[in-house]
Amino acid sequence: MIRAIVANFIYGVVIAEVIIGVWLSFLTLAIRSFDPSTRTWFDGLGRKLENPPFIARWIFGANSQWAGWGYLFLDALVFWLLVGTGYGLVIVAGKINTKPRA
Secondary structure: OHHHHHHHHHHHHHHHHHHHHHHHHHHHHOOEEEEOOOOEEEEOOOOEOEOOOHHHHHHHOOOOOEOOHHHHHHHHHHHHHHHHHHHHHHHHHHHHHOOOOO
């Protein structure tokens, strides 16, 4: 009984993690704002966007703007940490939910 409750709680944490990750990705990739006084674009997280260097333009497209190499690596690190944490929690929840062998 307690094992099932703990496992369901862990699954809920993983689902919340996925929802938060999708929301942050949406803010980063889809939301843009423009400040006419400084003629600057910002993403949904408030990071200043700039024109990317050639290699990034070639990979991501000519019309895209980005926050820079530092934020690119930080976003990738956060993404893979969330994926690893979610995977680990699902494995732990699966082990908790199974009954031990006698």
